[in-house]
Amino acid sequence: MSTTRKSVSIVIAGSGGTGAITAGSTLLAAAARDGHYGLMTKLSGAQVRGGEAAALIEIGRSGIDGPIEAQPDRFDALIALDWENIQRFAPEIPLDGDSVVLSDPKAGPVPAVIAATGARILEVAFGALAGSVEGGRINMVGFGVAARLAGLDETAIEAAIRAQIGAKGEKAVAASLAAAKVGAEALAALGVSMALSPGEKKARWMCSGNDAVGLGALRGGIEFVAAYPITPATEITEWLAVEMQEHGGRVVLAEDEIAAINMCCGAAYAGVPTMTITSGPGLALKVETLGLAIAAELPMVVVDVMRVGPSTGIPTKSDQGDLDIALHGTPGDAPRVVLAPISIADCAATTERAVHVAEALQTPVMLLSDQSLGQTQTIIDIPRTRPAPLKRLVEPAVTGPDFRRYALTESGVSPMPAPGNPGTQWVADGLSHKESGHPSNAAVDHIAQMKKRLRKLETFDWGDTWGEVHGPADATLALIAFGSTVGPAAEAARRLTEAGTPTRVVALRLIAPLQKNRLAEALAGTARVVVVEQNASGQLFRHLLGERALGPGAESFARPGPAPFRAAEIVAHLTAETREAAE
Amino acid sequence: MSTTRKSVSIVIAGSGGTGAITAGSTLLAAAARDGHYGLMTKLSGAQVRGGEAAALIEIGRSGIDGPIEAQPDRFDALIALDWENIQRFAPEIPLDGDSVVLSDPKAGPVPAVIAATGARILEVAFGALAGSVEGGRINMVGFGVAARLAGLDETAIEAAIRAQIGAKGEKAVAASLAAAKVGAEALAALGVSMALSPGEKKARWMCSGNDAVGLGALRGGIEFVAAYPITPATEITEWLAVEMQEHGGRVVLAEDEIAAINMCCGAAYAGVPTMTITSGPGLALKVETLGLAIAAELPMVVVDVMRVGPSTGIPTKSDQGDLDIALHGTPGDAPRVVLAPISIADCAATTERAVHVAEALQTPVMLLSDQSLGQTQTIIDIPRTRPAPLKRLVEPAVTGPDFRRYALTESGVSPMPAPGNPGTQWVADGLSHKESGHPSNAAVDHIAQMKKRLRKLETFDWGDTWGEVHGPADATLALIAFGSTVGPAAEAARRLTEAGTPTRVVALRLIAPLQKNRLAEALAGTARVVVVEQNASGQLFRHLLGERALGPGAESFARPGPAPFRAAEIVAHLTAETREAAE
Amino acid sequence: MTIHEAPHVCPQQALTLKDFKSSVEPIWCSGCGDFGVLQALQRALAELGRPPHEVVVVSGIGCSSRLPAYTTAYGFHGVHGRALPVATGLKLARPDLEVITVGGDGDGYSIGGNHFLHACRRNVDITYIVMDNRVYGMTKGQPSPTTEADWDSDAAPGGTGVKPFSPLAIALAAGANFVARGFALDVKPLAAVIAEAVRHPGFSFVEVLSPCITFRPEEMEWKKTIERNAVTATTDRTEATAKVLGANEMTTGIFFKGDRGAYASAPTGHGDAEKIAEKFVVGA
């Protein structure tokens, strides 16, 4: 237990008010400053506030495999600041005989569910140690234990404490530093270490996917946001509301989700790049107007941070069950763009791209994120490439009475001058219409406009938006995944490849319109294709089948939330001898 | 032009206020009384009221092929009461060299678009003839012309006039009889006849699909209806509101579609069979709550009478583009029942079945009708079989603290006692829940309840609900269709069979959960399978592919509204030599 | 057991608050005003004397909307903002039940505003209790339609700049038949108002000031600023509106008791559907 390692996974847990999450964030911040990657998932109890909480953290891997994009299979250490309600979290904190549990005997006996894992139990007198420091809090003692366990350096620790706690004043910083120090010393006295091999110190990003979506929106040029709060998407709205204070632009808190998307319709018509932000139940309320935006050709980005459904479901947990409604949730045929970021890092660029595409194609673009991408805190490389900007076509070919807003162009994109321009007055309409925009019941007009809207999406040069392929050229197994499932699938592929089955991950970013050729290329040469996704019915799998994008032997591995996907689960599924016949 | 025929197709058209539709309805009523089947489609202009109108009618076929279930390929006769705006309707009134046009030279020259069809133009002085009768109206002259052209008998004509106009008093009846008589005489003088071979006089139904859905609802036991008006579904709500006056039960006009389905949730919870009624845009607004009803296991029937989308589209025209949203339009995985009547006659039984299934499985049932089924008036055989009633499971296994509303039974159906019963208080919840109904974030509870809800649908004995097969046992070609497309597909199959390609129609009624085995049986032996549907993207085709219910060579023939499917179009598509490769 | 009739079980003895207390532990933050509303409701129900199984408590989504599971009555925890239509359907389908609707200011006045308007107008015999904490608690602190224009939050830094509206004034304008304001921590008087609201025919609306200790801790000051029962009920809508608009917004008490008849219950019983089917028959 004392060799250096490429990563270490640590849980810090405690009851309401203990500050386990703050301790976790500080650990992540310290790891970043010490040159490591990292990933932190927050768990909290059913109570709105003040309930028990746990920070699930993995740090390390710098200079080895790149950023950490999936929860670990197991945790090396559990730092239990106390034991209140820990059993609720137990299924999400896999421990084993190689794990250590650090707890305060004063907090009571180790719960059976934890003891049963076989983890080694070590005692740390969190309470007494915190009491030994002026203003000391047990969470910072826990932080000190964790930081020393991971072998993080002093400067990084101090910098992280200053970054996290500095706003509370020098006294609080001093107390935290002191508490961390007694924690570190107590750990040292126990003689355990899981010290990381040295990290590569360089500038990285520390953010969540929700933050990154916000940044992508601003980079893309979003100026008007209308939204109604909903977990786990609210943070994007809040991030934008705060940042737009300085940056310019506006966030309107709408009375409901329907109002929000209709406000976006108004802003889009007015000539302004616009976005609305929601999660499943809110998306359901938007689909009527989404159809209007498609029919009237109004650009906007509709962000859906997926959570466990159906209905209210489990608002704080991740799932990928909104793909169906994102693809098909409007009455009538309304072909659309559905983009999903393939990692937290990709959230910024894909959102930026979504804004460009919406503007260029004058159509709503669905951006499918999920709770796991959105709310996980991560340390990642700074994304260096950004999508090339695209603009709305506003210059009309003719003005005056012959101006036709919905002219049947070859590209399917017609000029969309904004109000204020003389001679191009037009009426946006959800009724079937002629090129002029005037309502028409005639089959010939209806079908011409339907085809035009499809043509826009089909003839657009999607470049490399479609997705990414990772893994060996000689792969025999291909895993197709999207969103937060890409991370664990990629980790599983790495392991399978190491274990002798060269495995590739095809990360789909442009889910619709599906780029079948690119997908076919990506699958070329593989003998087995498995679609991995976090929902009950295999929604991506069905979509790909429906588009005839999969061979007859393709398999589905679909499993709903709330439990996160871990690489081990995917590997186990793929290597199980008694797999049920693909069906 | 004077031999008797198995059917005759006649259009009666006129400008606002002329009464073309009344004339058409009277013709249909007379045909019914003379022993014929019939079908009448109404066309009207863009104006809300008072615009031009046309009644497109086919009558006959009694004792030959059974009821008429598709619009004819062409019309034998156009009775133009005047020419106002007829060009708007022209694409929907195919005429050819064998057609006759009966018009009044006083109404102006025959429009070019009509003349160009090559139809034979005959003159009838509608105005003068109407003027020759005290209180005579030209529409009834037109009716007289049409009735004589079809060779309907005097008694039937008189009975029809009495049935349609009787309420207006004996004077109006007398005037109509006289007007019809002068019309008939004028026709006789022209020496044309398209007299039908004698019909088999017996009791039949004359109704629309919307009426039949209303009847099915009452037969099924619906007691509470909440709806918000929307074309082309409003008539069901209005029919029920009127009939429930005597029958008992209540229709509530909700403030919007969301309120309507939530009212149904309340009624369902209260123990009462309930229904909501809408069309595409309204369905879009209901999908959030549909997810709640699925998650909380609340029985209800959700009727969607499809119209042309996306968005407001063409409200008065038919399309089958809501299948996607009906199947997939909720966030999260929410397995559901989607039923579609396969003919106007089937609307009653399938609606009744929908109520039973909803109650038995404690789940919403989507009933997908369409404008064509809903608003077409028809004369059909009286349906003789009705589905066996099924009831809600209300008797709890245990009462008191151990009562579990969502007990994990083998069938997936758990007892649902209504409020008022002591000892079984439970809370309906859209949050993921335990067997008790209490919220739970645990994966084990969430997944157990997901599986239970799926199990209900999968283990239920669907009997023959899945669909019907028509056509020869040795068919080499199978057409799969649903809703109003079944009629024209069946007619096309008859013709193809006659022409030497034995063709079968597989009419899918239970679209989800798909009964793959039954479908496979139905397709057995055929070499070619084509899915025919009235939407742009082949939604049924994609659904069947997604469920792996089709072989690799299956083809899609999808074409959106607003133009109705005609058998000739389907035959042409199937026999075209240069079909594009199936894709 | 049939699904339609409520077998009215005569309580052997008077009901108490405890008869309405369930074993489910509230997820509310300790100190949340909603505890007071829950107690007041339980007290009122006990006083009203209908046994728990004849009562249905309906809600939407929000901290406050978690209430139904905390009573022993039948309950419905629906989707966000739609409690009133659920309650409407329930009551119209089963007029024999006592239907209480509860929720928050976000649930009832933001997303649910239309149903609030129309429930007032329709005047079905249900009672609606809103736990107004002037914030979306469940989603961690965004401004609602009753939040002060200058209340600072991440979602609206510096405040929305939008004046809150008065739900009481809106209820009066839309036709509610009983309009009152209560305070969550005044449990007994609140219980009395709720009981009276339930007894009053038609749509009864009780707005309850219920502090959110977590996101609006300053609301704990309401204890001091409340003007207790400083109003007397009138039967005149115009007068009541003037009182609402004129009074301090911390004034509790019953503002209005109207005399509109409740929305009529449906004709019951089934006719013979086959008689109706005969209307389709021609040519017989």
Added chain:
Amino acid sequence: MTIHEAPHVCPQQALTLKDFKSSVEPIWCSGCGDFGVLQALQRALAELGRPPHEVVVVSGIGCSSRLPAYTTAYGFHGVHGRALPVATGLKLARPDLEVITVGGDGDGYSIGGNHFLHACRRNVDITYIVMDNRVYGMTKGQPSPTTEADWDSDAAPGGTGVKPFSPLAIALAAGANFVARGFALDVKPLAAVIAEAVRHPGFSFVEVLSPCITFRPEEMEWKKTIERNAVTATTDRTEATAKVLGANEMTTGIFFKGDRGAYASAPTGHGDAEKIAEKFVVGA
């Protein structure tokens, strides 16, 4: 041409009604009150002097909502009931434009009721004209929230039994800054009210009694029962409410002119997103 700035073209000569008349032929039944409203709006716009390309007319779905295409202004014919949020987004994104919202009683008070409430509260500088015919015309005659309780129709045989509400009272309660009632067939006075509504800052609401000749032919009698301009505007909300509740529901005129400041327009211009991106950077 950029998409943001409205090149304000100074009209060479005064605008007239004709400048706002499009070549699209209305689908309205001849005799429909909405023709009068269209004319009054065109007149008002001419009087206001903004050229058609600086005006946007927004609507939902219904007979009345067909209006935008009948003017030469920019227009938005959205989905049913959502005109006000569209107008809100439009105006907030482009404060330089004149935004007029129109629709029917079904669109605005039934399905759109929540947006009506919140538009009044939010007080964005737009004008809302409702053509109230007390019926859903487009769907062929069902009762709306302003329909008399006893009006018979297939959808509600014998009437809904529900008292109509007063949209003016609701607008006042919810915070509208200008509240008036007009009559469709009094074109000139209506035009004057509309022009004043547009000039008034914040959310201005003009309820127009507009007969549906087809489904409510009896409404043609309104010509006789209208009480023309029988009210004087007040700046006091309570007084205005009393006037609305007290007055004959056929009284036209301006009831209320408030002094709330309109919802503020957004900070314009773009900061540098890369400055914000730097906040993500650690370990540098």
